Amino acid sequence: MAHLSEAFRLSGKDYLREWRISGSFIVALAAVLGPMMVLFGLKFGVIGSMVDELVHDPRNREVLSQGSGRYDLPWIEKMAQRPDVAFIVPRTRRIAADMQLASKVSNKIINVELIPSGAGDPLLEGLGALPSGANQIVLSELAAQKLMVKSGDTIDGSIARMFRGKAERQHLDLKVVVVAPAALFNREAAFVAVDLLQAVEDFRDGHRVASLGWDGVEAPGERIYPGFRLYAKTLDDVAALQKEMIAQGFQVRTRAEDIAVVKDMDRNLTLVFWVIAVIGLAGFALSLGASLLANVDRKRRELSVLRLVGFHTGDIILFPVLQSVFTGLVGWFLASGIFFGVSFVINKLFADQLAEGQSVCRLLPEHFIVALVLTIAAAVIAAMLGGLRASRIEPSEGLRDI
Amino acid sequence: MENSTEALVARPTDKVLIYHLRDVVRTREAEGTAFRLRVPSLQIAMGEKIALIGHSGCGKSTLLDMLAFILQPTESGAFRFRPERTDDPIDIAAYWDKSRQNRLGDLRKKYIGYVMQTGGLVPYLSVRDNMSLSRNLLQMPNNDMAVEELASHLGIRRHLDKFPSALSTGERQRVAIGRALAHRPSIVIADEPTASLDPIAAEKIMNLFIELVDELNITVIVASHAWRHIKKLGLRQLSHRTQRTSDGKLTETVVTG
Numbered sequence: 062m063a064h065l066s067e068a069f070r071l072s073g074k075d076y077l078r079e080w081r082i083s084g085s086f087i088v089a090l091a092a093v094l095g096p097m098m099v100l101f102g103l104k105f106g107v108i109g110s111m112v113d114e115l116v117h118d119p120r121n122r123e124v125l126s127q128g129s130g131r132y133d134l135p136w137i138e139k140m141a142q143r144p145d146v147a148f149i150v151p152r153t154r155r156i157a158a159d160m161q162l163a164s165k166v167s168n169k170i171i172n173v174e175l176i177p178s179g180a181g182d183p184l185l186e187g188l189g190a191l192p193s194g195a196n197q198i199v200l201s202e203l204a205a206q207k208l209m210v211k212s213g214d215t216i217d218g219s220i221a222r223m224f225r226g227k228a229e230r231q232h233l234d235l236k237v238v239v240v241a242p243a244a245l246f247n248r249e250a251a252f253v254a255v256d257l258l259q260a261v262e263d264f265r266d267g268h269r270v271a272s273l274g275w276d277g278v279e280a281p282g283e284r285i286y287p288g289f290r291l292y293a294k295t296l297d298d299v300a301a302l303q304k305e306m307i308a309q310g311f312q313v314r315t316r317a318e319d320i321a322v323v324k325d326m327d328r329n330l331t332l333v334f335w336v337i338a339v340i341g342l343a344g345f346a347l348s349l350g351a352s353l354l355a356n357v358d359r360k361r362r363e364l365s366v367l368r369l370v371g372f373h374t375g376d377i378i379l380f381p382v383l384q385s386v387f388t389g390l391v392g393w394f395l396a397s398g399i400f401f402g403v404s405f406v407i408n409k410l411f412a413d414q415l416a417e418g419q420s421v422c423r424l425l426p427e428h429f430i431v432a433l434v435l436t437i438a439a440a441v442i443a444a445m446l447g448g449l450r451a452s453r454i455e456p457s458e459g460l461r462d463i
Numbered sequence: 464m465e466n467s468t469e470a471l472v473a474r475p476t477d478k479v480l481i482y483h484l485r486d487v488v489r490t491r492e493a494e495g496t497a498f499r500l501r502v503p504s505l506q507i508a509m510g511e512k513i514a515l516i517g518h519s520g521c522g523k524s525t526l527l528d529m530l531a532f533i534l535q536p537t538e539s540g541a542f543r544f545r546p547e548r549t550d551d552p553i554d555i556a557a558y559w560d561k562s563r564q565n566r567l568g569d570l571r572k573k574y575i576g577y578v579m580q581t582g583g584l585v586p587y588l589s590v591r592d593n594m595s596l597s598r599n600l601l602q603m604p605n606n607d608m609a610v611e612e613l614a615s616h617l618g619i620r621r622h623l624d625k626f627p628s629a630l631s632t633g634e635r636q637r638v639a640i641g642r643a644l645a646h647r648p649s650i651v652i653a654d655e656p657t658a659s660l661d662p663i664a665a666e667k668i669m670n671l672f673i674e675l676v677d678e679l680n681i682t683v684i685v686a687s688h689a690w691r692h693i694k695k696l697g698l699r700q701l702s703h704r705t706q707r708t709s710d711g712k713l714t715e716t717v718v719t720g
Contacts, residue, residue, distance in 0.1 A: 063602045071588070078587035366583050369533060370597050370642075371572025373565040456533035460579060461524065 068376040071367070072383040075360075082356075083388065086349060090392030090436070093341045095399030098432060101334055102404050102422040108327045110419050115296055115320055119183035122147065122295070124302050126288035127312040129154075133285055140291065145298035150177040150255055151286035153262040160251065160261065162200075162235075164208040164216045171207050171249055173200075175261065176290070178252040183292045184245055185252060190238040192254050195273060198235040199252035202243040212239045224267050224277065231264060231275055259284070296320050338435075346439040349388065353381045353447035361454060368456035378448035385444035389436045397429060479548050481650055481682050482507040482530060486540030489525050499715045500525045505701070506720070507682065509548065509649070512673065513720070514698035515686040519655075521705050522716040523686040527654050530684065531577050532567040535559045546574035546649040572600050576643030576681075578653035578672075583639055584627040590614070590638050591623040597646035610645055616675060617641050633664045640672050650682040658688065666692050673698075 076083050115121045126132075132151060141149045152158070158175045178185055178192055178199065185191055185199060190212075192199050198218070200210070210216055214237050221230045241252065260270045269277035293299045300317040307313065357364070364377055404422035411421045484505040491498045500522040507513055515523050528534035529542075532555060536542065539559075545552040558567050576597075577583075584593045594610050603609075614620040617637040619630075627635055636656060643651050656672065657665035669685075673696045676683045687693055690700075701720035707713070 063600055067599055071585070074592075075587045362583075363585050363587075366585055368568065369531070369571065369577055369583070371568045371600055373568055375565075457528040460528075460533075460583060 064373055064376045065379070068372065068379045069383060072380045073387070075363075075380070076384050076387050082352075083384070086352065086388045087392045087395060089348065090345055090388060091395035091399060093345045094392060094396035094432065094436060095403070097338050097341055098396055098400040098424065098428075099403045099407075099422065100337065101428065102400060102424045103407070104330045104334055105425075105428070106404075106421045106423045108323070108330060109423070110415075110421075111323050112327065113419075115323060119186065119292055121316045121320060122183065122293045122299055123315065124291040124293060124299065124306065125314045126152070126291070127314050129287040130311055131285050131287070132289060133283060137286065137289060140289075145294050145302060146291060147294045148181045148183055148290075148292040150179050150182070150290050152177055152288040152290060153258045154287050157262040157265040158258055161219045161221075162204065162208060162216055162251070163219070164210050164214065167207065167209040169207050171204060173204050173249045173251045175258055176246075176250055176252050177255045177258050179255060182252070182290075185239075185241060188239045188241060192238060192252055192257075194254055195257045195260055196233065196235055197238050197254065199239050199241055200237050201241050201246045201248060201250045201252075203247065204249040204251060205237070205240045207249065210237055212237050220261055220264055222265050222267065231273075233273075342435060342439045346443040349385060349440060350443035350446055353385060353444050354450060356384075357381060357447045357451045357454075361458075362460065364451055364454050365456050365458065365460045368454065369460065374452045377451045377454065381447035381451060382441060382444040385440040385447075386437055389440035390433075393433045393436045396432070400424065479509045479545060480506050480543075480552070481509045481511075481545055483541065483543040483545070483552065484539070485542075486538065487529065487536045487542055488538040489529060489534065490537045491525075495712065497713045498522070499713060501715060501717045502526065502719070503717065504719055507684065509545075509682055510680060511682055512676070512696070512698045513682075513684040514690075514693045514700045515684065515703070515718075516688065516690045516693065516700055517686075517703060517705075517716075518688055521703070522718070524654055526718055527652050527684065527686055531575055531652050532558075532571055544570065544574075546570070572597060573646075574649040576646070576648040576651040578636075578639050578643045578651065578656045580655040581632070581635075581659050584635060584642070586627055589624050589626055590619060590630070590641075593627065593638055594623075594641045594645045596642060597648075601646055603646060610641075613641050613645055613675075617671065633660050633668065636660065636668055637671075640668070640675070644675060644679060644681065647679065648681060650684070651676060653683065653685045655686055655688065665689075669693070670696070 134151070137149055137151050140146055155174075159172055160175055161170055161172050163170045180191060180193075182191060188199070190199070198216070200208070205211065208216060216235050216237060218233045218235045219230055221228060223229075256272075260273055260275070263270050263280060264275050264277065266280075267277045268280040269275065291302075293302050299315050299320060303313055303315045303317050364380065368377060404420070404424075407422040408415075408420045415421065482505060484502050487502040487505070489500045515526065517523055525534065529536055536556070536559065539556040542554070542556040542559075543552040544555050553570065555567070571577075585596065588596070591610060594614065595605065598605070598610070611620060611623070614623055617640060619634055619637045619641065622630060622634060622638075627638065630638065636659070640653075640656065643653070653672065657669050660668060669692060673683070685693070685698065699720070701718055703716055703718040705714065705716045708715075
């Protein structure tokens with residue numbers, strides 16, 4: 062142990078004594094590693110926020126049925142059980158899925174589209190409330206503004222039909238449970254429970270709606286839905302779901318292509334980054350290795366003296382290796398400093414275009430650790446040749462050089 | 464010249480042979496000429512003070528390097544080292560044969576001090592650290608003032624925290640002597656320790672060196688090309704002669720003692 066600690070101490074003293082040479086290698090390393098960390102930080106930050114946006118916006122996980130299909134309840138329920146499906150509700154016919162809304166405080170009467178919703182709807186997740194039953198409604202921000210209402214207010218909803226030759230209109234008191242912000246949905250619309258949508262459709266079709274006391278003929282047989290709203294569990298499930306449903310003959314639309322573009326970009330930029338990183342680090346390792354080799358020749362006499370006083374072969378190998386590790390450690394530290402400075406400036410520049418907490422250039426703690434491990438590995442490999450050369454110094458050879 | 468086995472028997476039994484060499488040869492060939500150092504027999508007793516006098520290039524350094532285990536003999540009939548009176552002799556030739564360089568390094572670390580012709584100091588260590596080099600490797604205590612006392616004897620105490628580059632040649636040689644003695648080795652080998660100094664400084668430092676070695680009861684082997692003042696110090700001289708073959712291709716030095 063005395064040998065190791067002495068080798069550590071002496072190589073450190075030598076390193077400090079030659080601070081000009083040591084310093085220029087530290088700076089050379091930081092000049093390679095610093096920009097590399099900034100580059101990776103940019104890639105990680107930009108692609109990271111794009112992926113974040115994709116993940117956090119549930120619309121990217123939506124699988125939209127298109128045109129008019131024929132889906133029955135068992136099929137909908139079967140889909141709801143799938144592990145790659147987060148949420149599914151059936152849709153009624155679009156032509157029958159609207160309603161006139163009026164409030165006491167506004168003189169405007171608006172016609173809104175009704176969108177089926179229910180427990181677990183990812184789009185309304187986080188709003189704190191979901192519509193259930195026939196007397197609750199979630200208004201889009203645009204609709205709420207026109208009606209001049211807020212959550213908790215009660216509004217009047219009405220639907221009309223021609224039945225047995227005469228016009229009929231039914232009114233419902235609807236409680237606004239929450240208002241969905243425009244960022245989520247930017248048309249005049251209302252989210253309602255499937256029950257209400259079905260009642261509206263039944264009424265329009267002239268069918269009897271027993272639960273609301275609306276008269277009409279008995280509805281024939283099983284209900285067939287023309288479409289649905291479906292959200293995949295994760296982004297990665299979207300493409301597969303789309304592929305499978307198209308294969309089954311269903312017409313669906315997703316944002317799978319947008320997702321694929323971001324993922325491709327991530328993969329390609331990662332590849333480009335690694336090519337640059339490997340070239341940069343290899344170049345640095347080569348120049349450090351050559352210098353350490355020259356160092357060993359230059360310090361031949363000193364190393365011979367150390368062998369003369371009894372240092373072992375292994376201790377002598379440690380000298381260039383330890384000094385190389387010092388360079389790697391301090392260079393990495395300096396590079397991290399460069400990264401923090403540059404990323405601070407970059408993030409400041411882009412601050413206006415970013416949401417709170419987002420950054421264009423950022424790294425995770427594990428990225429710093431990976432950078433350190435790679436740097437130390439490159440440094441140790443670079444020092445090996447010098448170490449080998451040092452180990453071959455015969456004490457008697459170098460002693461009388463001068 | 465004496466026969467080694469007879470000599471061994473003839474010596475008093477209380478004498479311990481720190482070195483016992485028989486038929487040790489080191490050959491060096493370069494550009495058609497060869498140089499050979501031959502030691503038919505060499506015995507150095509513990510506590511002896513030995514001088515090796517001769518002009519430069521006669522093979523003094525070669526012999527000293529072999530005695531310090533930093534140069535491998537080309538051939539050796541016997542090469543034994545016995546640094547401790549109570550221990551059995553160590554077979555150095557066997558260590559060389561098995562390439563046990565680290566083991567040889569350990570012996571050097573513990574038992575040998577080496578003073579070179581010029582400095583041989585480590586430039587990035589202070590005088591104190593240079594003098595403590597072997598002591599630290601041997602994990603000897605740093606708080607017993609041994610280095611300070613030695614530095615005082617050598618007249619370099621005020622330089623302890625300086626670096627070698629700040630010292631004169633004479634002061635550096637004093638540091639080198641200090642380093643060779645600081646860990647209380649069994650033997651000190653000095654290769655022309657004063658050759659780079661002016662005659663007055665050289666004599667002063669040599670006197671000081673021998674005085675210290677005497678005081679610490681350390682065996683010493685000094686190589687020098689100046690016999691004049693070595694003689695006054697009462698050192699035993701090893702006899703040697705150098706001859707060249709008629710074709711001039713081989714120079715051979717034979718050392719005995």
